[in-house]
Amino acid sequence: xxGERTLFDKLWDSHVVAELPGGSAxxxxxxxxxxxxTGAAALNSLAEAGRKVADPSRxxxxxxHIVDTRPGRTDQTLxxxxxxxxxxxxxxxxxxxxxxxxxxxxxxxxxxxISPELGIVLPGCTLIAPDSHTxxxxxxxxxxxxxxxxxAEHAMATGTLRLSKPKAMRVRFTGRxxxxxxxxxxxxxxxxxxxxxxxxxxxxxxxGEAVLALDMEGRMTLCNMATEFSAMSGFIAPDQQTFxxxxxxxxAPEGTQWRQALASxxxxxxxxxxxxxxEIEIDASSITPMVSWGTNPGQxxxxxxxxxxxxxxxxxxxxxxxxxxxxxxxxIDAAFIGxxxxxxxxxxxxxxxxxxxxxxxxxxxxxCVPGSSRVxxxxxxxxxxxxxxxxxxxxxxxxxxxxxxAGGESFAAGSRVISTTNRNFESxxxxxxxxxxxxxxxxxxxxIAGMIADPGELI
Amino acid sequence: MAEPxxxxxxxPMPLIRDNIDTDxxxxxxxxxxxxxxxxxxxxxxxxxxxxxxxxxxxPEFVMNDPAYADSTVILGGAxxxxxxxREHAVWALAEYGFRAVIAQSFAPIFAGNCVRNGILPAMLxxxxxTAVERSGxxxxxxxxxxxxxxxxxxxWTFPIEEEAKAMLLEGLDAIDLSLKLADNISTWQxxxxxxxxxxxxxxxx
Ligand code: SF4
Numbered sequence: 001x002x003g004e005r006t007l008f009d010k011l012w013d014s015h016v017v018a019e020l021p022g023g024s025a026x027x028x029x030x031x032x033x034x035x036x037x038t039g040a041a042a043l044n045s046l047a048e049a050g051r052k053v054a055d056p057s058r059x060x061x062x063x064x065h066i067v068d069t070r071p072g073r074t075d076q077t078l079x080x081x082x083x084x085x086x087x088x089x090x091x092x093x094x095x096x097x098x099x100x101x102x103x104x105x106x107x108x109x110x111x112x113x114i115s116p117e118l119g120i121v122l123p124g125c126t127l128i129a130p131d132s133h134t135x136x137x138x139x140x141x142x143x144x145x146x147x148x149x150x151x152a153e154h155a156m157a158t159g160t161l162r163l164s165k166p167k168a169m170r171v172r173f174t175g176r177x178x179x180x181x182x183x184x185x186x187x188x189x190x191x192x193x194x195x196x197x198x199x200x201x202x203x204x205x206x207x208g209e210a211v212l213a214l215d216m217e218g219r220m221t222l223c224n225m226a227t228e229f230s231a232m233s234g235f236i237a238p239d240q241q242t243f244x245x246x247x248x249x250x251x252a253p254e255g256t257q258w259r260q261a262l263a264s265x266x267x268x269x270x271x272x273x274x275x276x277x278x279e280i281e282i283d284a285s286s287i288t289p290m291v292s293w294g295t296n297p298g299q300x301x302x303x304x305x306x307x308x309x310x311x312x313x314x315x316x317x318x319x320x321x322x323x324x325x326x327x328x329x330x331x332i333d334a335a336f337i338g339x340x341x342x343x344x345x346x347x348x349x350x351x352x353x354x355x356x357x358x359x360x361x362x363x364x365x366x367x368c369v370p371g372s373s374r375v376x377x378x379x380x381x382x383x384x385x386x387x388x389x390x391x392x393x394x395x396x397x398x399x400x401x402x403x404x405x406a407g408g409e410s411f412a413a414g415s416r417v418i419s420t421t422n423r424n425f426e427s428x429x430x431x432x433x434x435x436x437x438x439x440x441x442x443x444x445x446x447x448i449a450g451m452i453a454d455p456g457e458l459i
Numbered sequence: 460m461a462e463p464x465x466x467x468x469x470x471p472m473p474l475i476r477d478n479i480d481t482d483x484x485x486x487x488x489x490x491x492x493x494x495x496x497x498x499x500x501x502x503x504x505x506x507x508x509x510x511x512x513x514x515x516x517x518p519e520f521v522m523n524d525p526a527y528a529d530s531t532v533i534l535g536g537a538x539x540x541x542x543x544x545r546e547h548a549v550w551a552l553a554e555y556g557f558r559a560v561i562a563q564s565f566a567p568i569f570a571g572n573c574v575r576n577g578i579l580p581a582m583l584x585x586x587x588x589t590a591v592e593r594s595g596x597x598x599x600x601x602x603x604x605x606x607x608x609x610x611x612x613x614x615w616t617f618p619i620e621e622e623a624k625a626m627l628l629e630g631l632d633a634i635d636l637s638l639k640l641a642d643n644i645s646t647w648q649x650x651x652x653x654x655x656x657x658x659x660x661x662x663x664x
Contacts, residue, residue, distance in 0.1 A: 017640070017643055017644055017647040018640055018643045018647075020622060021621060021622065022620055022621030022622045022625075023620075023621075024620065024622055026637060026640055026643070026644070028644075028647060028648070028651065030658045037490070037545075038545070038546070038547075040493045040494075041493060041494050041495055044493075044494065045494070045495060049634075051634065055659075055661060056661070057659075057660040057661030058658075058659070058660055058661070079488075080491065081491050084493050085493050088493045089493075122657065122658075124655070125658060130544060130545075130546070131544060132542070132543055132544040132568070146544040146568060147544060147568065147571075148544055148545075148546035148549070148568055148571060148572040148575070149495075149546040150546060150572060150575040150576065150633070151571065151572075151575070153634065154633055154634050154637065157634050157637075157638070158634060158637045158638060158641075158644060159644055159648065160637055160640075160644060162622065162633060162636070162637060164620060197538060201567075230538075230541070230566070232567065251660060252657075253656075253657030257656055257657045258657075260656070260657070261655070261657045264654075264655065296478065404487055404543075405486075405487055405488060406487045406488060406490070407487065407488030407489075407491070407512075423542070425480060425482060425542060426482075426483075427482070427486070427505065427511075428482065431511045
């Protein structure tokens with residue numbers, strides 16, 4: 001008994017309200033974030049049961065999932081019946097007294113992009129949202145994870161959740177990334193090497209030199225896909241970069257409370273002798289640009305690799321590739337830059353830097369969707385929108401957009417899309433659409449070439 | 460609040476594929492309702508109907524086989540319910556009439572959603588699942604005893620957390636259970652409010 005604890009132990013222990021029979025615990029939830037896809041269902045069901053949101057000041061909602069992203073948008077959306085989700089969420093949020101970032105609010109954006117922008121997620125806090133990519137926000141040293149609507153109701157009514165503690169895993173990226181290699185390539189490498197179920201039953205701490213070297217936006221990209229690794233969540237110990245990012249944000253503490261918070265946040269790291277249930281180490285300098293070839297994110301290879309000889313038939317059949325086929329050079333129909341994985345200002349800057357003075361290939365439909373209205377404004381202030389548009393990309397209002405298909409807008413049936421999103425499931429981006437996930441750099445290089453391409457050849 | 464789950468006998472509908480994700484259970488485009496109902500028509504829509512968005516049953520899909528019309532149990536593969544956390548997948552299953560899924564393993568969010576909606580997620584190993592499928596006969600699930608048996612006399616035990624078991628057996632609502640601890644929660648929050656005042660946005664602004 002050393003008393004040495006992991007970051008996960010600290011996050012967990014500091015929120016246990018009561019131990020429950022059978023080994024689970026009642027865990028305090030500091031923040032709840034809803035979106036319009038399921039927000040009305042959760043809030044209305046709570047109200048119908050005669051229950052109240054215990055502390056509305058700590059519950060937020062946003063319209064991001066099915067809201068239109070074409071310019072000049074209103075409550076109208078291309079998803080059939082979609083408008084009702086927006087108007088009912090608005091009404092339910094108002095009735096419950098929670099803060100809503102509405103369709104044309106200057107702070108609107110994808111939930112996992114705006115929560116950090118507003119300082120809603122903080123180190124050491126627990127934050128849940130009925131969305132599996134909530135783990136993105138673990139980048140701030142928070143315990144943030146996706147839940148179902150019933151659990152959202154539970155958290156809003158009681159300020160807690162009933163949970164069994166997952167095991168602790170540490171994934172260390174040692175050494176340094178090579179030039180042009182991104183956090184997206186890091187997480188895809190982990191998925192390629194350890195599979196889409198590799199983190200099952202675990203809460204994953206990302207650590208190591210290459211992780212600490214990432215800026216906050218890169219850390220969010222890394223944590224974003226912890227759910228693709230089947231982990232309960234992913235997180236990174238907060239450091240000076242984390243604190244600098246948060247200072248002055250709207251919901252972040254100020255003055256004495258800021259100093260008090262800092263003192264407490266500085267304790268948030270795994271103790272030197274802390275023991276993990278599982279440890280993985282990856283040499284960051286060995287990472288290359290990565291692209292998925294199949295229909296789960298673990299089915300991913302390096303840009304210079306070929307589809308594995310032991311690839312299963314079903315995903316190959318869907319994606320239309322053969323064993324032994326090189327991924328580089330596969331013709332594409334469309335390119336998508338967006339989603340809570342890769343739609344922040346730094347992603348758009350790096351993409352624009354490669355696009356500058358170039359044009360995308362004929363016949364490629366290319367779309368860029370900033371992750372938040374703030375990202376969009378900041379990008380426009382730097383003229384990035386013009387670079388995208390001049391190169392042949394559409395420039396959109398912020399939202400989830402074509403990261404997923406809700407029955408509205410999609411890529412043409414059967415088309416092949418290279419995408420900065422996080423899921424390459426069958427029909428994720430539209431009926432029979434074939435998705436290859438990759439970094440913004442790889443998406444841009446491919447859009448220019450009209451086929452899957454190595455961004456290293458553009459730099 | 461769900462119907463208590465005690466003993467259930469049903470011919471299980473075999474859908475033994477690995478990684479059936481929530482988008483396959485109910486495609487996003489079928490989540491047309493802003494509530495928890497009117498979702499059953501969208502259940503397994505991508506496989507169940509001939510065309511995307513259509514309603515003409517595909518006779519090839521097991522759900523459209525009249526033999527399974529009254530099944531209340533699904534026999535699945537590994538990692539059942541992976542992908543998006545959408546609870547609509549479970550609401551659609553419940554509304555259609557399913558009360559249990561027997562599978563090799565479950566995605567955790569999905570399994571939690573099942574329990575909260577009165578559906579039993581029961582894990583059996585693949586040999587047992589194959590044996591159940593081959594028997595082609597009804598299974599009897601006894602939650603109290605944690606057993607799944609078939610008429611031949613073969614029987615297996617499945618694991619389930621005590622709390623999930625109690626909730627399903629009694630049809631208990633998790634919120635009611637937790638609200639019984641309201642005193643613990645407010646004591647904890649009072650202490651936390653002085654330790655971490657910045658977490659409490661309503662009282663510090
Ligand atoms: S951008 Fe995509 S993955 Fe992220 S929250 Fe929206 S739909 Fe989910």
